[in-house]
Amino acid sequence: MTKMIRTGLIGLGYWGPNLARVLAQAQKSEFTAVCDLDPARLNRMARQYPGTRTFTDVNQFLNSDVEAVLIATPIGTHYELARRALLTGKHVFVEKPLADTSARAAELMEMAARLDRRLMAGHTFVYSPPVVKIKELIDSGTLGDVRYLSFSRVNLGLYNKDVDVVWDLAVHDVSILLYWLGEMPERACSFGRCCVQRAKRDVANLWFQFPSGRVAWCEVSWLSPQKMRRTCIVGSERMVVYDDTEPSEKVRIYDRGVNLRRPENFGEFQLSYRLGDMVAPHLSNAEPLLIEIDHFLDCIESGAAPRTDGKFGQDVVRAIEMASDIGWKAGCAQEELLLNRMGRELAEKAA
Numbered sequence: 001m002t003k004m005i006r007t008g009l010i011g012l013g014y015w016g017p018n019l020a021r022v023l024a025q026a027q028k029s030e031f032t033a034v035c036d037l038d039p040a041r042l043n044r045m046a047r048q049y050p051g052t053r054t055f056t057d058v059n060q061f062l063n064s065d066v067e068a069v070l071i072a073t074p075i076g077t078h079y080e081l082a083r084r085a086l087l088t089g090k091h092v093f094v095e096k097p098l099a100d101t102s103a104r105a106a107e108l109m110e111m112a113a114r115l116d117r118r119l120m121a122g123h124t125f126v127y128s129p130p131v132v133k134i135k136e137l138i139d140s141g142t143l144g145d146v147r148y149l150s151f152s153r154v155n156l157g158l159y160n161k162d163v164d165v166v167w168d169l170a171v172h173d174v175s176i177l178l179y180w181l182g183e184m185p186e187r188a189c190s191f192g193r194c195c196v197q198r199a200k201r202d203v204a205n206l207w208f209q210f211p212s213g214r215v216a217w218c219e220v221s222w223l224s225p226q227k228m229r230r231t232c233i234v235g236s237e238r239m240v241v242y243d244d245t246e247p248s249e250k251v252r253i254y255d256r257g258v259n260l261r262r263p264e265n266f267g268e269f270q271l272s273y274r275l276g277d278m279v280a281p282h283l284s285n286a287e288p289l290l291i292e293i294d295h296f297l298d299c300i301e302s303g304a305a306p307r308t309d310g311k312f313g314q315d316v317v318r319a320i321e322m323a324s325d326i327g328w329k330a331g332c333a334q335e336e337l338l339l340n341r342m343g344r345e346l347a348e349k350a351a
């Protein structure tokens, strides 16, 4: 018989109820407790999931018999709540990003290893069938050498109270990027603008260069008339377009490219264009969030490291920090263009 793991959730705002739904659904989960500072949200949850106990006090929640804690609170609270949960012996799942600094993420990672608890960062896209399919295409060499990747994640967004668009939306793209490429960037920069609120970028571009020579850029915005979730991966043998807004054919593989033929005579270079077929592979329509939570529970049962473990979560935070060394906490005037270190270097060289 499957062993049930007693699960509890902290944070019942916008995202928490989605986790509650899958915790109630997951085969290995016995959803037993919820915690939030807001009693009205707790009452709603208690009505929806009658067996769950409710807590406004995190210490009381952590002293209950819950074995695995999921944290879906604002980013600035992740570190402290995860730290306390680990210290009370719980396995911990923290919504993305793992912490607000890579130093804090590293501390959580080390603490989990020392206490032999599973720590997982909630990078949902890393569990989604289209993203996993593209990882297979990259790793099997089907795309050839991956040359560059471009990401667009824009819409008229939900303005986050606590963080800017980079720490909200770009975290998704960076997690996908690191999962696909399996390497950390060696250089990164970002440019953005605070259009609506002071000191909060609502549009930004991030750029990464990897030791392998691959480059990637991400466009993120809360201020765009249309929703776009589009990624293009260009390899020497195949190109892929992943459009997460498509109801079907989210992944399209194009047999297209440009080759430079060896010159027969000095100076005679010729380009040849390959304009082959497009194939859309069959993808499972399983819900990524359920796959993710099942994986967390499987790892607790087996002792295996989660795919998005503490190290992965820390790498994502580190890559975001590299790209924005003027952090989201730093003030910036309305209409001010943010340049990070590399941008400033370039500007200085050009002057």
Ligand SMILES: NC(=O)c1ccc[n+]([C@@H]2O[C@H](COP(=O)([O-])OP(=O)(O)OC[C@H]3O[C@@H](n4cnc5c(N)ncnc54)[C@H](O)[C@@H]3O)[C@@H](O)[C@H]2O)c1
Pocket: 010, 011, 012, 013, 014, 015, 016, 035, 036, 037, 038, 041, 058, 071, 072, 073, 074, 075, 077, 095, 096, 097, 122, 123, 124, 168
């Ligand atoms: N994986 C995804 O696709 C995805 C999508 C959206 C949000 N998220 C993540 O989910 C997390 C929560 O985001 P949100 O938009 O739901 O935030 P939110 O502000 O809507 O909700 C946060 C909730 O946490 C509660 N809370 C805050 N501090 C608390 C504390 N100390 N103890 C108990 N409860 C506390 C608040 O009362 C609120 O109900 C963030 O980390 C965000 O990045 C992930």
